[in-house]
Amino acid sequence: MKQDYKEYEEKIKMNDNLKFDAERGETRTYEAAGKKITCRAYLGIVYCERPADPVQKLNIFVPEAYGQGGTVCGYTKDTAPIFIPNTVGGYLPGPADEPGLNIRTGMPNSIFTALEHGCVVVSGGVRGRTSGKRNSEFFEGGKTDDTGQYDGKMVGKAPALIVDMKAVIRYIRHNRSLIPGDTERIITSGTSAGGALSALAGAAGNSQDYVPYLKEIGAADERDDVFAANCYCPIHNLENADAAYEWQFGGIRDYYRTRHQKTENGIIRIPEEGTMTDRQMELSQELQNRFPAYLNSLNLKDENGNSLKLDNNGEGSFLEYIKGQILKSASRELAFHGAASHLSRLAAPGSAVDTFPALTILGESAVGLDWKAYMKAITRMKPAPAFDATDLKSPENEEFGSMEMEARHFSEFSMEHTETEAEMAPAQLIRMLNPTQYIGNADTAKHWRIRHGSFDRDTSFAIPVILALLLENNGYDVDFFLPWGIPHSGDYDLQELFAWIDTICGQQ
Numbered sequence: 130m131k132q133d134y135k136e137y138e139e140k141i142k143m144n145d146n147l148k149f150d151a152e153r154g155e156t157r158t159y160e161a162a163g164k165k166i167t168c169r170a171y172l173g174i175v176y177c178e179r180p181a182d183p184v185q186k187l188n189i190f191v192p193e194a195y196g197q198g199g200t201v202c203g204y205t206k207d208t209a210p211i212f213i214p215n216t217v218g219g220y221l222p223g224p225a226d227e228p229g230l231n232i233r234t235g236m237p238n239s240i241f242t243a244l245e246h247g248c249v250v251v252s253g254g255v256r257g258r259t260s261g262k263r264n265s266e267f268f269e270g271g272k273t274d275d276t277g278q279y280d281g282k283m284v285g286k287a288p289a290l291i292v293d294m295k296a297v298i299r300y301i302r303h304n305r306s307l308i309p310g311d312t313e314r315i316i317t318s319g320t321s322a323g324g325a326l327s328a329l330a331g332a333a334g335n336s337q338d339y340v341p342y343l344k345e346i347g348a349a350d351e352r353d354d355v356f357a358a359n360c361y362c363p364i365h366n367l368e369n370a371d372a373a374y375e376w377q378f379g380g381i382r383d384y385y386r387t388r389h390q391k392t393e394n395g396i397i398r399i400p401e402e403g404t405m406t407d408r409q410m411e412l413s414q415e416l417q418n419r420f421p422a423y424l425n426s427l428n429l430k431d432e433n434g435n436s437l438k439l440d441n442n443g444e445g446s447f448l449e450y451i452k453g454q455i456l457k458s459a460s461r462e463l464a465f466h467g468a469a470s471h472l473s474r475l476a477a478p479g480s481a482v483d484t485f486p487a488l489t490i491l492g493e494s495a496v497g498l499d500w501k502a503y504m505k506a507i508t509r510m511k512p513a514p515a516f517d518a519t520d521l522k523s524p525e526n527e528e529f530g531s532m533e534m535e536a537r538h539f540s541e542f543s544m545e546h547t548e549t550e551a552e553m554a555p556a557q558l559i560r561m562l563n564p565t566q567y568i569g570n571a572d573t574a575k576h577w578r579i580r581h582g583s584f585d586r587d588t589s590f591a592i593p594v595i596l597a598l599l600l601e602n603n604g605y606d607v608d609f610f611l612p613w614g615i616p617h618s619g620d621y622d623l624q625e626l627f628a629w630i631d632t633i634c635g636q637q
Contacts, residue, residue, distance in 0.1 A: 178347020
């Protein structure tokens with residue numbers, strides 16, 4: 130009985146410490162791309178009782194009109210969706226952000242745009258694989274002006290990022306009567322590894338797997354499911370991503386990529402190119418041979434109930450389905466030329482749809498696709514294995530490290546072929562970073578929007594397609610598309626994103 134009372138006292142104490150102070154905010158005006166937005170801003174709020182890292186803070190932004198009893202785009206302070214974007218890229222830490230300019234698109238960022246559309250915005254900082262040390266790496270989705278700080282404590286390895294995101298969601302629900310917005314309309318968003326984080330938050334709502342980690346940081350005792358998830362090019366399903374990558378790019382030996390580094394003068398690009406060794410080509414073939422068995426084990430079906438499979442050569446209805454998605458994208462580009470016009474700043478060089486050599490065009494429609502020619506045209510980006518590197522030097526290897534070990538393997542294949550002394554990450558930990566493992570096995574979000582550029586080479590097209598199909602096959606609402614000409618990137622179609630949000634929230 131004494132123990133029960135002690136736990137009760139501790140819970141009350143935590144609840145008091147996690148109470149939102151509505152008086153601490155200030156009215157701020159932000160500018161971006163010639164626009165202005167005025168809002169109530171609450172900055173630097175610690176969202177858990179026992180934070181492990183300084184990044185574990187959140188910012189809240191509320192449209193100014195709601196403080197005066199007004200409406201924005203049909204929403205009130207009680208009905209407004211709560212939009213939660215993250216700044217995670219490359220599984221690096223993702224600090225809380227503010228409204229401003231997205232320097233990669235040249236447009237207002239998602240926080241600014243969300244406020245324009247009447248959303249309450251919560252930007253939560255989450256730990257990443259380099260938490261505890263400074264770094265100069267930059268990946269798509271990340272915050273350009275953050276280099277972290279050194280404290281010597283490696284506290285950001287998996288599953289820290291999703292634990293922190295769940296803690297942010299729990300903080301919001303814990304203060305549902307104090308923070309404006311509808312806590313039954315929480316919507317997450319992210320790009321790349323941040324897209325994977327958004328997918329995890331969407332898929333694994335209220336899963337007991339994360340509870341011990343949430344208790345460790347003193348998260349609020351609340352639900353952590355969400356209403357919807359928006360995912361740009363999610364780098365997820367990592368233990369199967371190597372096989373999927375070689376299924377798509379197998380046989381292509383040369384690779385081309387660009388690394389990005391943060392400097393005092395901004396982000397610099399460091400182009401790299403190489404040719405896979407004979408050993409890497411052997412690994413590629415072995416991985417390629419493994420993919421059909423994994424794909425077929427999922428028992429995927431298209432919208433008409435037709436099975437999507439692959440034979441031992443990697444051919445079959447699943448491949449034809451993906452080709453159909455690319456043709457759909459090319460046909461839309463032929464009709465509207467969106468990439469060539471308003472997305473020209475992002476569109477990949479050589480992606481002009483009218484003259485793209487791998488397409489067969491009839492009238493105003495793309496009717497044929499040479500798969501191998503298409504892969505050669507968009508080019509391979511990573512040598513084999515693409516994610517679980519046999520030398521343990523990939524970002525994903527570091528993500529699956531521990532406080533004692535910098536990096537670990539997370540696939541049986543790479544563990545079998547390791548080139549260095551290595552350990553395997555625990556199976557449960559690997560599972561906890563894969564949203565496909567939780568679809569229908571937790572309180573999964575009802576609504577999903579998934580975008581993956583048709584020129585994105587960071588992961589195989591199979592990876593986002595599998596996510597979308599698993600969701601659809603389990604009865605969830607999915608808006609999926611492969612935008613033409615778009616490489617690995619996000620937040621390029623924010624007006625469409627918030628139109629979708631209005632639709633699922635009943636505003637259209």
